[in-house]
Amino acid sequence: MKRKMIAMAVSLVAFSGVAGAFDLGKALEDRVKQELEKKTQPAQTTEPAPADSTATKKIDTRQLGMTLLTGYSVEEEVRIGRQVAGNMLGAVPLVRDDKLQNYVNLVGNWVALQSGRSDISWHFGVLDTEDINAFAAPGGYIFVTKGLYRRLNNEAELAGVLAHEIAHVTQKHHLKVLRQSSVIGALGQAASKKAAGSDPVVQNLIGNGAEIMARGLDKNAEYEADRIGMVYAARSGYEPWGLPSVLQDLAGLPAKDSRTGLLYKTHPHPAERLAALGEAVDGRLDAVGGKDAASRFYRLK
Amino acid sequence: MKTFLIPAAVLALCAATASAWAASGTVLRAEKLYSQPAATSKVTASVAKGASVEILAKQGGWLRVKSGSSTGWIRLLSVRAGTGGLGGTGVGDVVGAATTKSDPSRVVAVAGLRGLNEEDLKQAKFNEAELARMEALTVTPAQARSFAAQSGLAVARVPDLPKPQAAQPASTWGTN
Numbered sequence: 001m002k003r004k005m006i007a008m009a010v011s012l013v014a015f016s017g018v019a020g021a022f023d024l025g026k027a028l029e030d031r032v033k034q035e036l037e038k039k040t041q042p043a044q045t046t047e048p049a050p051a052d053s054t055a056t057k058k059i060d061t062r063q064l065g066m067t068l069l070t071g072y073s074v075e076e077e078v079r080i081g082r083q084v085a086g087n088m089l090g091a092v093p094l095v096r097d098d099k100l101q102n103y104v105n106l107v108g109n110w111v112a113l114q115s116g117r118s119d120i121s122w123h124f125g126v127l128d129t130e131d132i133n134a135f136a137a138p139g140g141y142i143f144v145t146k147g148l149y150r151r152l153n154n155e156a157e158l159a160g161v162l163a164h165e166i167a168h169v170t171q172k173h174h175l176k177v178l179r180q181s182s183v184i185g186a187l188g189q190a191a192s193k194k195a196a197g198s199d200p201v202v203q204n205l206i207g208n209g210a211e212i213m214a215r216g217l218d219k220n221a222e223y224e225a226d227r228i229g230m231v232y233a234a235r236s237g238y239e240p241w242g243l244p245s246v247l248q249d250l251a252g253l254p255a256k257d258s259r260t261g262l263l264y265k266t267h268p269h270p271a272e273r274l275a276a277l278g279e280a281v282d283g284r285l286d287a288v289g290g291k292d293a294a295s296r297f298y299r300l301k
Numbered sequence: 302m303k304t305f306l307i308p309a310a311v312l313a314l315c316a317a318t319a320s321a322w323a324a325s326g327t328v329l330r331a332e333k334l335y336s337q338p339a340a341t342s343k344v345t346a347s348v349a350k351g352a353s354v355e356i357l358a359k360q361g362g363w364l365r366v367k368s369g370s371s372t373g374w375i376r377l378l379s380v381r382a383g384t385g386g387l388g389g390t391g392v393g394d395v396v397g398a399a400t401t402k403s404d405p406s407r408v409v410a411v412a413g414l415r416g417l418n419e420e421d422l423k424q425a426k427f428n429e430a431e432l433a434r435m436e437a438l439t440v441t442p443a444q445a446r447s448f449a450a451q452s453g454l455a456v457a458r459v460p461d462l463p464k465p466q467a468a469q470p471a472s473t474w475g476t477n
């Protein structure tokens with residue numbers, strides 16, 4: 001029973017970010033501090049770190065909760081994301097159309113502003129491949145393929161696709177997978193390193209190339225990103241039906257289309273996603289209006 | 302098998318060029334058909350889970366469908382487009398084909414296009430220049446806000462959607 005109570009308190013703090021309001025809040029904070037200090041200290045140091053080191057001071061309570069949840073600080077998250085994104089771009093470059101890329105960044109950043117995560121800067125890119133897919137790397141690096149983009153009919157659909165990926169980042173889905181399969185603090189020793197190039201410590205953590213993007217997440221993580229994505233898009237003033245409309249379109253594609261091979265390897269079939277969304281949404285969004293912003297939708301050349 | 306390939310390719314071409322809504326679909330849950338695209342309008346018929354419908358039009362969160370002799374509006378999320386059936390766990394040809402390991406000898410190259418595969422991503426080498434390009438394209442929150450305002454996009458209050466019942470562990474949380 002006691003263990004259950006502690007678990008409840010921990011999740012409460014982690015999700016609400018009001019550590020100070022609970023008896024266990026202080027204990028939890030200390031625990032996280034220990035965790036962070038362990039990571040910011042060089043491995044060979046045996047002396048305890050000063051409790052008021054600047055590394056622990058600048059982290060706010062919400063971040064404390066999230067660090068406990070995934071084991072990674074924001075800095076580490078961004079390092080992981082940069083490495084995954086750099087590898088992804090090694091597999092496929094960006095479409096050479098700056099107007100397109102700027103447009104997608106504007107839509108993406110507008111939706112990301114409604115996601116509640118302002119501690120990272122968000123980057124969006126259209127990949128030059130006819131494959132139909134979209135990817136999210138930790139730290140706010142988000143990709144949509146040209147193959148998927150050309151199937152979109154309006155800005156609300158683009159917003160819906162990007163919102164699904166943004167939700168993967170805010171829910172830290174990939175970080176949770178890494179957390180489960182790796183050693184806490186593996187990144188700590190080089191945490192302050194600011195290098196533009198490939199990061200061998202992070203590469204060691206994420207495996208080969210960008211394979212983490214091909215492994216896929218738990219089905220429930222995808223359903224969750226669909227639900228949250230619809231809500232983010234709606235909060236951004238778009239009609240909420242963009243993402244479901246894209247799923248409808250994909251559901252109508254032939255099953256063995258080689259452009260959707262990787263998508264279906266890493267996601268439930270669109271029909272299953274529509275059914276799951278249908279259960280969650282029912283009539284709840286009936287009163288939500290919103291725009292599709294179709295008239296300014298950027299068409300591929 | 303070969304006779305199947307040509308219609309599949311034709312279908313893909315049609316979907317890409319013409320309206321996607323001259324298509325057949327399958328009802329994903331027991332539903333009502335309404336006379337208008339609104340749940341407050343008159344119910345014209347009921348459709349069973351698994352029923353086939355013809356999708357005639359789309360408007361917001363609604364599809365206008367024909368089911369047998371009835372025509373009416375149904376919620377967008379209660380229908381899947383395409384002929385793959387319900388798409389439940391392992392039910393239906395499309396889902397089976399999509400989720401089982403792909404057999405390279407059976408891969409259909411639609412219009413000569415090839416998708417990304419796991420090996421492509423695994424072999425990928427860090428591209429510093431391309432990442433710098435991506436990071437340089439970043440826009441500021443202020444630019445995003447101004448962009449949204451240009452087409453009248455305004456922040457709306459929309460509550461979170463509930464998690465599915467089955468995934469919710471039985472706990473004292475729900476009662477307080």
